[in-house]
Amino acid sequence: MSDVRIDLSLIADMVEPGSKVLDVGCGDGALLALLASRRHVDARGIELSREGVAGCVARGLSVIQGDADTDLGDYPDDAFDYVILSQTIQATRAPRRVLENMLRIGRRAIVSFPNFGHWSIRAQLAFKGRMPVTSNLPETWHDTPNIHFCTIRDFVELCDTLGAVTERAVALNAAGSDIGVKAPWWFWNLFGQQAVFLLRRTALASAPDAGPL
Amino acid sequence: MTAKTNKSGKASKSAAPALVDPVREANEPTSLVARFGPERPLVMDCGVTLERWQIAFQTYGTLNADRSNAVLVCHALTGDQHVANTNPVTGKPGWWEVLIGPGCPIDTDRYFVICSNVIGGCLGSTGPASLDQATGKAYGLNFPLVTIRDMVRAQSMLIDYLGIASLFAVIGGSMGGMQVLQWASSFPDRVFAAVPLATAARHSAQNIAFHEVGRQAVMADPDWQGGRYLDGARRPSKGLSVARMGAHITYLSEAALHRKFGRNLQDREARTFTFDADFQVESYLRYQGISFVERFDANCYLYLTRAMDYFDLAADHDGVLAKAFAGSKTRFCVASFTSDWLFPTADSRAIVHALNASGASVSFVELESDKGHDAFLLDEPQLFATLRGFIGAAARARGLA
Numbered sequence: 001m002s003d004v005r006i007d008l009s010l011i012a013d014m015v016e017p018g019s020k021v022l023d024v025g026c027g028d029g030a031l032l033a034l035l036a037s038r039r040h041v042d043a044r045g046i047e048l049s050r051e052g053v054a055g056c057v058a059r060g061l062s063v064i065q066g067d068a069d070t071d072l073g074d075y076p077d078d079a080f081d082y083v084i085l086s087q088t089i090q091a092t093r094a095p096r097r098v099l100e101n102m103l104r105i106g107r108r109a110i111v112s113f114p115n116f117g118h119w120s121i122r123a124q125l126a127f128k129g130r131m132p133v134t135s136n137l138p139e140t141w142h143d144t145p146n147i148h149f150c151t152i153r154d155f156v157e158l159c160d161t162l163g164a165v166t167e168r169a170v171a172l173n174a175a176g177s178d179i180g181v182k183a184p185w186w187f188w189n190l191f192g193q194q195a196v197f198l199l200r201r202t203a204l205a206s207a208p209d210a211g212p213l
Numbered sequence: 214m215t216a217k218t219n220k221s222g223k224a225s226k227s228a229a230p231a232l233v234d235p236v237r238e239a240n241e242p243t244s245l246v247a248r249f250g251p252e253r254p255l256v257m258d259c260g261v262t263l264e265r266w267q268i269a270f271q272t273y274g275t276l277n278a279d280r281s282n283a284v285l286v287c288h289a290l291t292g293d294q295h296v297a298n299t300n301p302v303t304g305k306p307g308w309w310e311v312l313i314g315p316g317c318p319i320d321t322d323r324y325f326v327i328c329s330n331v332i333g334g335c336l337g338s339t340g341p342a343s344l345d346q347a348t349g350k351a352y353g354l355n356f357p358l359v360t361i362r363d364m365v366r367a368q369s370m371l372i373d374y375l376g377i378a379s380l381f382a383v384i385g386g387s388m389g390g391m392q393v394l395q396w397a398s399s400f401p402d403r404v405f406a407a408v409p410l411a412t413a414a415r416h417s418a419q420n421i422a423f424h425e426v427g428r429q430a431v432m433a434d435p436d437w438q439g440g441r442y443l444d445g446a447r448r449p450s451k452g453l454s455v456a457r458m459g460a461h462i463t464y465l466s467e468a469a470l471h472r473k474f475g476r477n478l479q480d481r482e483a484r485t486f487t488f489d490a491d492f493q494v495e496s497y498l499r500y501q502g503i504s505f506v507e508r509f510d511a512n513c514y515l516y517l518t519r520a521m522d523y524f525d526l527a528a529d530h531d532g533v534l535a536k537a538f539a540g541s542k543t544r545f546c547v548a549s550f551t552s553d554w555l556f557p558t559a560d561s562r563a564i565v566h567a568l569n570a571s572g573a574s575v576s577f578v579e580l581e582s583d584k585g586h587d588a589f590l591l592d593e594p595q596l597f598a599t600l601r602g603f604i605g606a607a608a609r610a611r612g613l614a
Contacts, residue, residue: 059606064577
């Protein structure tokens with residue numbers, strides 16, 4: 001499993017074995033295949049691109065062609081144990097509505113996203129005065145499908161607004177290592193290249209908060 | 214109940230095989246046939262019970278020892294049981310030979326493929342063209358109205374007859390896809406995998422309208438004779454031909470017609486200022502109409518179009534389509550085509566949403582094609598890749614090597 005992308009591996013570890021999972025924007029099905037083989041989940045996916053869906057179905061995955069922005073509304077409440085949005089939220093037209101739907105149709109939601117607050121991005125904007133292009137985000141501003149970037153702090157604020165509870169949050173640095181739970185948010189926001197959040201809807205009484213908020 | 218062995222049309226001295234008589238074919242088909250008597254009547258949705266009935270079918274490949282590798286193929290409106298062999302009536306290749314055969318996505322080296330003529334059809338399953346033993350004449354309009362569910366009920370009795378408890382897969386497009394959905398809803402435990410292609414859970418108002426035009430064309434032909442034409446020699450060929458021409462347009466797309474014919478003239482340099490078939494597209498449609506009436510019974514066309522019109526799976530479940538699939542363990546693979554305006558992608562999405570709502574396992578892809586509704590019958594590499602993947606994965610889950 002050493003060749004598995006670190007963020008996908010991290011997500012897989014957050015998922016209970018044998019659960020029912022929807023991966024929104026599942027691409028070529030790499031995460032779903034990992035979840036099916038490692039966690040034995042009932043894996044389902046939604047993918048916008050025809051090629052992606054055809055590839056997933058050819059791998060034997062249950063994937064439908066659809067759009068996170070328009071099709072999540074059709075799923076019933078509590079249809080899944082986990083709804084995952086991996087490196088996709090920044091490409092949705094209405095991230096807030098997508099997240100609301102995820103929290104509605106899944107008992108838990110897992111969101112991973114590139115952190116636009118990372119120091120290298122801040123530096124490009126501050127010193128070059130140009131929209132950042134990094135190894136992580138290689139497209140130029142006019143080519144990118146990413147239309148709603150956020151920083152880790154922005155995302156935390158959206159979760160607060162929606163009343164979502166963070167059960168676990170992990171920031172990964174450029175080398176792909178876990179930055180560590182003890183670090184404060186400002187440190188995550190500066191040095192985390194990407195973040196993974198495990199969320200559930202509405203706060204329960206005295207819910208333990210795993211993040212350093 | 215007797216099964217007749219397959220006697221295919223023998224080749225005469227010339228290269229072309231001798232073609233069989235379609236009227237005879239309605240009663241004595243050039244295929245396998247299962248005959249049922251009063252001990253196994255067919256109870257139909259309209260309230261009529263058929264005490265003597267038969268279902269004509271073909272099989273390909275070998276049923277395995279576990280009887281777990283059977284694939285049922287459901288044909289569309291004017292299809293038949295000759296899915297992967299030369300058609301005895303037309304002499305043309307089977308209608309889905311691109312998909313079904315050795316090494317094909319539905320591999321007859323691995324699967325036991327069954328395809329039957331629908332009840333109400335005219336190639337050997339009991340229908341309006343069959344002999345009514347009570348009168349000694351063809352049923353004509355005395356035949357009870359058929360529904361998609363009746364077709365599936367008859368198929369399920371054929372599957373019983375073949376000693377198969379559960380089908381590995383049921384697959385079909387258009388009206389065949391309606392049967393697939395009905396199978397998955399009526400017999401969820403007997404369907405491991407379901408592949409409804411280019412279809413809908415209910416026939417749209419526009420499609421009912423097109424069908425009605427076709428039926429009126431048939432019935433307006435004086436040779437239709439109130440449906441009693443099989444008692445004499447004249448056939449409502451003009452009316453049925455017009456019905457087919459109209460329907461054929463709905464199976465294509467503007468882009469496909471433009472690509473194939475444009476405004477090209479047929480075997481002439483200039484317009485003739487007459488109502489001759491000046492344009493290639495006219496000539497093509499006329500040919501489609503004429504060749505259709507040689508192989509298809511007009512009354513059957515009325516009955517089968519009606520069966521599609523009546524199909525509304527949600528209506529049988531309090532108007533909630535998801536209830537039709539409640540608790541389903543079947544794996545579904547739904548596909549539509551971008552240029553299909555007869556069964557547009559929205560129809561397939563409605564099926565997918567219902568399957569999602571019922572928690573069923575479903576894959577869905579809209580395939581790029583300019584060939585219209587007919588695309589599901591044609592050589593579409595994207596469709597084949599999708600089906601190969603889906604069927605292969607389902608076979609692994611089923612324990613089929």
